[in-house]
Amino acid sequence: MTSLRKPFAALLVAAAALTACAPQDSASDAGAAASASGTAGGCAPGALTTRTAGTLTIGTDKPAYDPWFTQDKPENGEGFESAVAYAVAQKLGYPKEKVTWVVAPFGKATTPGVKDFDFDINQVSISDERKQAVDFSSGYYDVRQAVIALKNSKAAGAKGIADLKGAKLGAQVGTTSLDVVTNTIRPTVQPAVFDSNDLAKAALKNGQIEALVVDLPTAFYITGAEVTEAQVVGQFEAAAKGEQFGLVLDKGSRLTGCVTQAVDALRADGALARLEQQWLSDAVSAPVLK
Structure with a gap:
């Protein structure tokens, strides 16, 4: 790898x-x-x-x-x-x-x-x-945290946080990534919470979720090597x-x-x-x- x-x-x-x-x-x-x-x-x-x-x-x-x-x-x-x-x-x-x-x-x-x-x-x-x-x-x-989405999903075209609010999002339990989902994006659809990133990646690959929030380096690794049908949509601003x-x-x-x-x-x-x-x-x- x-x-x-x-x-x-x-x-x-x-x-x-x-x-x-x-x-x-x-x-x-x-x-x-x-x-x-x-x-x-x-x-x-x-x-x-x-x-x-x-x-x-x-x-x-x-x-x-x-x-x-x-x-x-x-x-x-x-x-x-x-x-x-x-x-x-x-x-x-x-x-x-x-x-x-x-x-x-x-x-x-x-x-x-x-x-x-x-x-x-x-x-x-x-x-x-x-x-x-x-x-x-x-x-x-x-x-920084980042969001990745399936290339054929609406979330892939997101230009800002507002564009992600209606997407089915996912993140690993107990992580800053999940904090970003719940406190920054604040989706209107209940997000999926996973015990591990392996489960989260599988859900993304299978279309159970449209987008996944992870840290930036991991986002590029996932899209480049593991879930190639997904792309990095963008990163979030750093906290103060x-x-x-x-x-x-x-x-x-x-x-x-x-x-x-x-x-x-x-x-x-x-x-x-x-x-x-x-x-x-x-x-x-x-x-x-x-």
């Missing part, structure tokens, strides 16, 4: 120009409070208080989708989030052979309760509501503060500050930007839906 990255290489560069990146202040806000306590014991490389001594355990959902991962193998280091996870691990003093992956369903990772990972990476948007249940690192990716993906940790985790420091260091030295260019440069500029 990695061969699909190149045909879109010039495309996300333009999309990124349209994407309003959150200011650096907001990137660190998410983990600021936790940083104060999370670094109390220090961030000695390779010697953090992890679930298993000497090992860093990272969670993500299954299947692990392109372009965030490749071949459904988080452990191979390919795909943006796999690469980011290993870069963070390296900053924390854990080389690849000291990293273990576990399956962490999206919904379970963001709800209260003890986790079986040290941190989770799974396109989880930082929000005040979620911060009541879990900790977040600072943001590692600035993101900017939407960001963050690493998820247990509420009150002693690792939150150290993980945030690692993410901030990767942003400061340009590593995050380089990984984004390498793995997420597949998409084209999409019109902004207003």
Whole structure:
């Protein structure tokens, strides 16, 4: 599936120009409070208080989708989030052979309760509501949401949000994508809510829904490789503060500050930007839906 990255290489560069990146202040806000306590014991490389001594355990959902991962193998280091996870691990003093992956369903990772990972990476948007249940690192990716629709549907010709209100829309449960459907589009037809993006994509392909809301890179991957009878209709304006993906940790985790420091260091030295260019440069500029 990695061969699909190149045909879109010039495309996300333009999309990124349209994407309003959150200011650096907001990137660190998410983990600021936790940083104060999370670094109390220090961030000695390779010697953090992890679930298993000497090992860093990272969670993500299954299947692990392109372009965030490749071949459904988080452990191979390919795909943006796999690469980011290993870069963070390296900053924390854990080389690849000291990293273990576990399956962490999206919904379970963001709800209260003890986790079986040290941190989770799974396109989880930082929000005040979620911060009541879990900790977040600072943001590692600035993101916009987008809508894709079957080419033969009325929704495919949408020029603005108003044109989508009468469409049968879908999104994955518990996601920012679903928030956009319910709070931004506010459709007159009850939207379909799916337990996974796999189910949502199948519904789109089968014509059970006309359009699907996902993040922008995923939108271009789906239409370019999985549901080729669909097209990217457009992207939504960024929120005032900017939407960001963050690493998820247990509420009150002693690792939150150290993980945030690692993410901030990767942003400061340009590593995050380089990984984004390498793995997420597949998409084209999409019109902004207003």
